Amino acid sequence: MVRRIILSLVLALYYISPSAATEFKLEEIAPGVFAHPGRTALMDHENDGDIANLGAIVGNDAVAVIDTGGSLIEARAFIAALQQATSKPIRYVINTHAHPDHVFSNGAFVGQGVVFVGHKNLPRALAARGAFYLESFRAAMGDALDGVVIVGPSVTVETATTLDLGGRKITLQAWSAAHSDCDLTVLDEQTGTLFAGDLLFLRHVPIVDGSLLGFLDVAEELAKIPAARVVPGHGPLVAAWPKALDDERAYLTRLTADLRAAIKKGDTVADAASAAAQSEREKWRLFDNYNGRNATAGFAELEWETP
Amino acid sequence: MKIVAPRRWRPAGLLCVGLLLGALDGALAQAPAPVDPWPDLARDLFQGRAIANDDLVVLEAPVRAEDAAIVPMTLRLKAAGLRRATLVVDQNPMPMAAAFAFGETAGVTFISTRARVNSYTNVHAVGETGDGGLHAQVKFVKAAGGCSAPAVKNMDEAASHLGQMKYREFKSAESGHREAQIMIRHPNNSGMQMDQLTHLYIPAHYIDKVVVRQGEALIFSMEGGISLSEDPNFRFSYAPNGAKTISVEAHDTKGNVFKQQWPIGDAS
Numbered sequence: 001m002v003r004r005i006i007l008s009l010v011l012a013l014y015y016i017s018p019s020a021a022t023e024f025k026l027e028e029i030a031p032g033v034f035a036h037p038g039r040t041a042l043m044d045h046e047n048d049g050d051i052a053n054l055g056a057i058v059g060n061d062a063v064a065v066i067d068t069g070g071s072l073i074e075a076r077a078f079i080a081a082l083q084q085a086t087s088k089p090i091r092y093v094i095n096t097h098a099h100p101d102h103v104f105s106n107g108a109f110v111g112q113g114v115v116f117v118g119h120k121n122l123p124r125a126l127a128a129r130g131a132f133y134l135e136s137f138r139a140a141m142g143d144a145l146d147g148v149v150i151v152g153p154s155v156t157v158e159t160a161t162t163l164d165l166g167g168r169k170i171t172l173q174a175w176s177a178a179h180s181d182c183d184l185t186v187l188d189e190q191t192g193t194l195f196a197g198d199l200l201f202l203r204h205v206p207i208v209d210g211s212l213l214g215f216l217d218v219a220e221e222l223a224k225i226p227a228a229r230v231v232p233g234h235g236p237l238v239a240a241w242p243k244a245l246d247d248e249r250a251y252l253t254r255l256t257a258d259l260r261a262a263i264k265k266g267d268t269v270a271d272a273a274s275a276a277a278q279s280e281r282e283k284w285r286l287f288d289n290y291n292g293r294n295a296t297a298g299f300a301e302l303e304w305e306t307p
Numbered sequence: 308m309k310i311v312a313p314r315r316w317r318p319a320g321l322l323c324v325g326l327l328l329g330a331l332d333g334a335l336a337q338a339p340a341p342v343d344p345w346p347d348l349a350r351d352l353f354q355g356r357a358i359a360n361d362d363l364v365v366l367e368a369p370v371r372a373e374d375a376a377i378v379p380m381t382l383r384l385k386a387a388g389l390r391r392a393t394l395v396v397d398q399n400p401m402p403m404a405a406a407f408a409f410g411e412t413a414g415v416t417f418i419s420t421r422a423r424v425n426s427y428t429n430v431h432a433v434g435e436t437g438d439g440g441l442h443a444q445v446k447f448v449k450a451a452g453g454c455s456a457p458a459v460k461n462m463d464e465a466a467s468h469l470g471q472m473k474y475r476e477f478k479s480a481e482s483g484h485r486e487a488q489i490m491i492r493h494p495n496n497s498g499m500q501m502d503q504l505t506h507l508y509i510p511a512h513y514i515d516k517v518v519v520r521q522g523e524a525l526i527f528s529m530e531g532g533i534s535l536s537e538d539p540n541f542r543f544s545y546a547p548n549g550a551k552t553i554s555v556e557a558h559d560t561k562g563n564v565f566k567q568q569w570p571i572g573d574a575s
Contacts (some may be wrong), residue, residue, distance in 0.1 A: 042453055099454040121462070127509065128458040136426065136450065177461040209454060211461050266477045268419065268542070270369065270379040292373035293455055300377050300421070300538065301461075303490065304473060 024050075024077035026085060027237060030191035030229065032058040032168065034085055035237045036078065038069075040204045040285050043101055045142040048073040052101040053231055055195050056082055057188050059165020062091035066186050066195045067233075068105035072147040075108030092117055092163055094172065095153065096197025096233065097180045098125035099209070100133045106151035117163070118153035119174045119182035126152045157184060175199065177210035178218035179233075185222070192228030194241065202235025205284035205291060206248050212259075212298040213305075216252050219245050251280050255291075259298050260305075269299045344397050345429060345445075352393065352403060353433065356441055363442035364392055364434030372424040375451040376458060377536045381419040382407070382432050389442075391435040394420070396534045398428035399457075400497065404534035410525035414546025416481060418527065421536035423457035426450045457497075459537045465494035470565035472555060476572050479544055488542040489519060491557050491565065497533040514539050516558040521571065522550025547571070 026036050036054040043049040049070020057064045063086060069075055082090070093109045095118045096102055103126070106116065130150035138145055157174040168190055175183040179198040186195040198207065199215075199222055208215055223242035230241045255277040262272035276295040281287050349358060367381040382392045390411075394404045404422045409415045422430075427450050433443045459465050471492040479486040491514060498511025517529045517539065526545045539557075554568035 101454070124462060125458075128462075129456040132425065132456050132458070133454075136456075140452075177464065181461050181463065207454065209460055211464070214461070266475075268379065269377070269421070273373055273379075289452060293451060293453075296374040296377050296379075297460060300536075300540070303540075304492075304538075 024074070024081050026056075026078070026081035028085070029231070029238050030188070030193050033188055033191055033193045034058070034082070035195075035231050036069075036081070037237045038101065038234065040234060042140065042286070042289065043070050043137060044140045045144050048144045049101055049104055049137075049141060050074045052099075052198075052233055053235075053237060054078060055186070055231055056085070057165060057168065057170055057186070057193075058086045058088055059168035061088065061166025063088050064092040064094060064163060064165055064170055064186070065090055065109065066094050067096055067102040067197070068093060068109055070101040070104045071141065071144045072105060072108050073144055075105030078105065079108060090114055091165070094118070094184065094186055095122060096184050096186070096195065096199075097182050098122055098129060099180065099198065100137055102197070102233070103150070104133075104137075104145075104148045107147065107149045110151060115155055116151060116153040117155045117157065117172065117184075119184045120156045120158050121182040122156065122184075123152045125180065125182045126150050175218045175221075176214055178215040179207065180210040183210070183218070185225075187225060187227060192226070194225055194227035194230045196222065196230050196232055198233035200230060200232035200235075200239075200244060201248055202232045202239055202244060203285050204234035205280075205287045205289075206251055206294070207290050208252070208255075208294040208297055212252065212256055212294070212301050216249065216256065219249050219252070247283065251277065251284070254280050255294060255298055256302070259295060259302050263299065263303055269296060272299050343429075344402070345431065348395060348397060348402055348431075352395065353441055356439070358433060358441040358443045360444070361442050362444065363389065363436070364432045364444055366394075366430065366432035366444040366446050368430050368446040368448050370447075371449040372451040372455075375425065375455040376423055376460065377421045378424045378448065378451075379419060380404075380422050380430065380432075381417055382434075383417045384409075384415060384434065386434075386436065387414075388436045388438075389434045390437050392418070393431075393433045393435075394422065395431040395433065396422055396424060396428055397431065398426050399423065399534045400425065401532045401534055403532055405529050405531045408525075408528045410520075410527065412524065412546070412548065413521075413526045414484065414544075415527055416484065416544045418541060418543040420539070420541050423534050423536055424448055424450060425457050459494045459496065462494065465492070465537055468492040469494075470557070470563060472557075472565065472567045474553065474555075474567075474569040477542075481544060483546060484544045485547050485571070486542070486544045487553065488540070489517075489555055490541075491517070491539045491555070493537065493539060493557075493559060495533060495535055495537045495539060512559060512561055514557055514559050517541070518556045519543075520554050521545065521548055522552065524548055524550065526553075 034056040038052040055066035258276035273295040365383040473490040475488040477486040495513040
């Protein structure tokens, strides 16, 4: 009933103006497993940086949060929704990698007994990029960025580790360079729910910020995880596994093939970046925002492999 | 179970302000930073000498950086008398990306490299003729969006192949010229970031000098900084002098010297 009231209030305001108020959705996608769908968009003032999917797993004793979001505004809404979902305390905050839409809300979760967990390379990545991100996102986010600080992990994962939430174990796995050079996945053993972070993109064009070939290799390894369902870092919350990887692998494979052909032909990086993987354009959202960049980085990577 | 919680409430009256601010943010993002660093940069880099704005050196740079860490830029040298050409990314922390000097008979007609672009910025190419005359072109480059950063993507990989080089030849579009590419594995770390755990600054480590020769004759040398992308990459044309080998000597800020040479193929 309460929910319905809030919803109708939201809708009423929606009709006054589409952006007068927005809602924060947190869905229970499996028993004790919650996920929030971020928008498929770039972080900006209007969406408060709420563009990545977030998650939470609730055990008998404690909660593990998987990624925190892109601003303190989003964090407050996330925490409020979590408090409605469970009275258990948050013990772990896990970051799947260093990108701002996944870590900018970390500061709101800092508190006694809260342990931040990430890939062994996450501190290095945050050191190299954190200050730059805080500065560069100010233009797009304005005051929605207020209060955001970079919070790194106090516990890092070298290869894999298991966390106990009380009668519920979750497995964290650190991957070699793929989407980024600090990708971490979380598997809830009890329900077989895999939080893939940005190792999986659905509908939102994949972003390569680590290694193109590494991404393809990791996607192949990822597919072997015996999960029942997956939550991608971006795109629809729950998808069938491992079929959910198909489109992403097709895109990365196309991009690799086009770039290799361009390099062989002697094309310049600028020419290759504007032409590679264009046959995939209609299949993805935000394609024009990221494909040129993927192709540029992929070109610079693949240039080293030809004789 | 589905939970819907209020996310953020903006009173309708304030919404217009919000939208307006949003629009202003957008407008600001389209313009270069209000303080133009170029006059100071020009004075520091070129001792306040007069700089003509013309087409002696043509700068090719993208309107928008796709990847903040790898932005392709080309300098086209339109006069045989050009001895030096400098690439400056005005708004970067270390704006001077690369200062090239060309061999007198090298016949370099273009040189392409890749730069880091931290924010919306002007990029200057300044050529210098043998008599000391300066000639500049400027392009405005929009910063890359999203999670793009002017940082190394795969740090372990960059470190493990330090100093490795690669050489390629291409069919030149100009008669009497050859086209080649030199690639050097190096993270080109800026050293300006603080390690969040140790609170120590990561030491700078970048390629600061490259010399490329055909036989004993200089094709070009470069003095560079952290605005050059990781794995410094140079593609250029030159007039062959009959030498059988092309050689590279590169120095970095930790005192490493990387040397390599390759036979010049029969591509023309």
